[in-house]
Amino acid sequence: MKQAAYIAFALLGLIWGTNFIFMKWAAAWITPTQIVFLRVLFGFLPILIFALLRRSLSWSHLRHSHHFLVMALLATVIYYYAFAKGTSLLLSSVAGMLSGAIPLFSFVTAWLFLRAEPLNRRTAFGIFLGFVGVILIARPWNSLAAGVDVSGVLYMIAGSLSVGCSFVYARRFITPLGLSPLALSTYQIGLALVLITLITDMHGMSAISADPVALTGVILGLGLAGTGIAYILYYFIVQRLGALAASGVTYIPPVVALLIGTLLVGEPIKSLDLLAMLLILGGVYVLQSGKKNPTTPPTVVPKPST
Known part of the structure; x- marks a missing residue:
């Protein structure tokens, strides 16, 4: 069974890595909000069917709807919209590389609001490396000459922060509910579909x-x-x-997005961008290895969503 899990691991990284080029192509025709609507609609259907087949849903769960609503906003609607908007303003490869910083923002928000993550020299150094990588990609001192839209970078950061906040909320309010991850995802994405339908033109x-x-x-x-x-x-x-091993999938999408953008689509890439990606991924590795007592990430929040 572990062999199947490793195949799924590679497939998941590949799927998430391709998301950025799909968002980029779609952004040429429709708005970011419309992209999110279609994505959530066609993503909700297989989850709902799977949940019904597994009999994971119950009417009694609806008493927790307010928590599901918050997760729908933080971990789906805002997150997906920010990434769709950011990708529309950036090269798909650059957006994909920035997505590698999601674990950094998740750690920072968990440390700020939960004080559940250990902040030591190693984790602090990992955060420093990762954010240096983000700054090198954004290059705010010379963004126009570098062809980087700073607002696109800010949207990617906003999406990462939204996921980080959802991590905090899930740890505080969702995990104690004891519901299955499949049920939580169904409610989360189902409510997200309702929300995005209401605001989409x-x-x-x-x-x-x-x-x-x-x-x-x-x-x-x-x-x-x-x-x-x-x-x-x-x-x-x-x-x-296990959740700790599953979190390692975050290393794959930035590399896949970079390869697709440069080799298949012909997007230009600079050596400084490669260095930035290595710093981001290196920072994530140092951060994760620096945790003395690794905590289990909430299963309702995929890493990273695009």
Whole structure:
């Protein structure tokens, strides 16, 4: 069974790594909000079917709807929108590299609000390395010459912070509920679908049908695979390998996004960007290895979502 878990591990990293090019293609035709709507819609369906088949849902769970609503906002709607908007303003490879910083923001928010994470010299050094990498990608001192939209970087940071805050909220309010990860994900994404439907302007969304590749990327790449199947794979990995090992999947998407952007799409990449990605991933490694008592990340928050 472990072999199957390792295959799922690699597949999950590949799926999440492709999300950025799919968002980039879709952004040429529809708005970020519309991208999120389609992604959540087609991601919710397989999770709902799977949850119903596993009989994971119960009417009694609805008394916790206020908690599910907060998670729907932090871990889906805001997170997905910020990443879709950020990717529309950046090269897909750059957006993918920035997504590698999600564990850094998750650690910082957990330390600030829960005081549950150990802040020692090693973890502090890991945070420092990671944020130096983010700054090198943004290059605020010379962003125009470098062709980097700082607002795009800020959107990516906002998405990462939203995930970090969802981590804190889940640790404080969701984990004690004792509900299955599959049930929590179903409620979270289902409520997210309701929220994003209420705020999405559907006008002009059919424009993406003019590009079959972009349309397929949103429906199958971001929705079915990037949200629905990705959640199921993530929980399978957590069950077979443990949450700590599952968190290691965060190293794969930035590399996949970089390879797709540079080799398949022809996006320009600078040596400074490569150095920045190495610093971000190195910072995450130092941070994780510096924890004296690693804590289990909330299973309701995928790492990283795009």
